[in-house]
Amino acid sequence: MMKEMDYIRPNSIEEAVQILSDPGRRGKLLAGGTDLLVQKRVDPPDYDCFVDISRLSEIQQIRVSDGVFYLGAGVTHAVIAQDPLILKYVSFLAQACLSVGSPQIRNTGTLGGNVANAAACADSLPALVCLDAVAHLRSKRGERQMLVTELVKGPHETALETDELITHFTFLQPPPGVKTHFIKIGRRNAQSISRLSIAAMGRKDKNGNVDFIRICPGAATPRTMRFTEVETYLMGKQACEELYVDAGQRMAARMVEITGVRWSTEYKEVALKAITERVLREVLG
Amino acid sequence: MEITFILNRQKVRVDVPADITLLSLLRDYLHMTGTKVGCEVGECGACSVLLDGKLVDSCLVLAPQVEGREVITIEGVCAEDGSPSDLQKNFISAGAVQCGYCIPGMVMAGEALLRKTLKPTRSEIREALTGNLCRCTGYQQIVDAIEMTAKQRSQTQSGRDKNV
CATH class of the missing domain: 1.10.150.120 ([2Fe-2S]-binding domain)
Structure with a gap:
């Protein structure tokens, strides 16, 4: 007979990592459950115990101090989408979280879960990567930090150890005047999985030249990363339509360089060009 | 495992396997079949309930997660006299x-x-x-x-x- 599944709800991060490191069981972190409970229907679980961290207040804070954002991994998409600090300084993260699933999914799904599940189409990734967000990981062995772009190595593949959990993310508050924007293309507006998305941060100086730019497409490359070559190209140039069109072509070319020509390339090239232009218009316009 | 929670304003205590969903708990164990089974992957919303006042898909909530919390199902939204709201x-x-x-x-x-x-x-x-x-x-x-x-x-x- 199959071993009965266990369920534990630790009262602290300390307790959670203790359970995860217990050699006598194979614990699986449960936060929002919106990915995990779907996977459980499809694949037989390789764990024998749910470790429910959905009520840990330690991982549910959002705050800014000394210009550093602190964002708990257990915060739900619904909370991020409405948080005044997020909306004020990094509104593209709110846009991204608002584009996730449905009200039901956003009420339970968490930011940490979105990153740890590491779907190629995870909606929060482009904005987090644009922000150079750092994931803070905890295990019984201690703490370590890793850039989100490095933590998520590819579709459903992360550098997380099985006894580790993401406690929070940190990133610098964008400099004054920097605008952020996120665009997602899905098959419909509601409940859609990203076909392609893009996040950008930008600012121009008083002469109209680009003096801050970061740009990161989502679901375009196996690892979500900033296209720094394009950023370097844009820096210092006069912000105008021709520049956005040019940047769109460069983004598409860079994507193909990384992925090679795939079945979806014909579509993605055109689409990435278009959303690059649109996102640049928003942050530099 | 034993789970105690508030269901439609009444305290309920059940003993169920730890790996069932709230949806299954409601329908299969408490026989409250107003909450419907649709896709069971969070796409269709047929199983929507309120958990501590928030709309959730009960197919994506693990039953033990409702311990000590308040669940309102379609059976709990009627008017006070039991007629439709x-x-x-x-x-x-x-x-x-x-x-x-x-x-x-x-x-x-x-x-x-x-x-x-x-x-x-x-x-x-x-x-x-x-x-x-x-x-x-x-x-x-x-x-x-x-x-x-x-x-x-x-x-x-x-x-x-x-x-x-």
Whole structure:
């Protein structure tokens, strides 16, 4: 007979990592459950115990101090989408979280879960990567930090150890005047999985030249990363339509360089060009 | 494992396997079949319930997660005398019910919205229903029913405010 599944709800991060490191069981972190409970229907679980961290207040804070954002991994998409600090300084993260699933999914799904599940189409990734967000990981062995772009190595593949959990993310508050924007293309507006998305941060100086730019497409490359070559190209140039069109072509070319020509390339090239232009218009316009 | 929670304002204690969903707990163990089984992957919203006042898909909540919390299902939204609520009556009068399968979830989504605001725009109502699929009505009448209820409730409320 199959071993009965266990369920534990630790009262602290300390307790959670203790359970995860217990050699006598194979614990699986449960936060929002919106990915995990779907996977459980499809694949037989390789764990024998749910470790429910959905009520840990330690991982549910959002705050800014000394210009550093602190964002708990257990915060739900619904909370991020409405948080005044997020909306004020990094509104593209709110846009991204608002584009996730449905009200039901956003009420339970968490930011940490979105990153740890590491779907190629995870909606929060482009904005987090644009922000150079750092994931803070905890295990019984201690703490370590890793850039989100490095933590998520590819579709459903992360550098997380099985006894580790993401406690929070940190990133610098964008400099004054920097605008952020996120665009997602899905098959419909509601409940859609990203076909392609893009996040950008930008600012121009008083002469109209680009003096801050970061740009990161989502679901375009196996690892979500900033296209720094394009950023370097844009820096210092006069912000105008021709520049956005040019940047769109460069983004598409860079994507193909990384992925090679795939079945979806014909579509993605055109689409990435278009959303690059649109996102640049928003942050530099 | 033993789970104690508040279901439709009543304390409930059950002993169930730890790996079942809230949906299964409600239907298979408590025999409250108003909450419907649809896709079971969080796409259709037929199994929507309120968990501590928030709309969730009960197919994506693990049963033990409701320990000590409050769940309201379609069985808990009726009027005080057990008859249909104002929202449910409006679903009927707006012609918002055809096959009816999605309706418990639709009513819960509508209720969740009306608890937040009594002055929703039509696009806010549509937004609130994005997690609920209906393959019969084309949604118009469902939006109508929720809009109608919002108007009635806000009139009742402002009437009450004036009396105070």
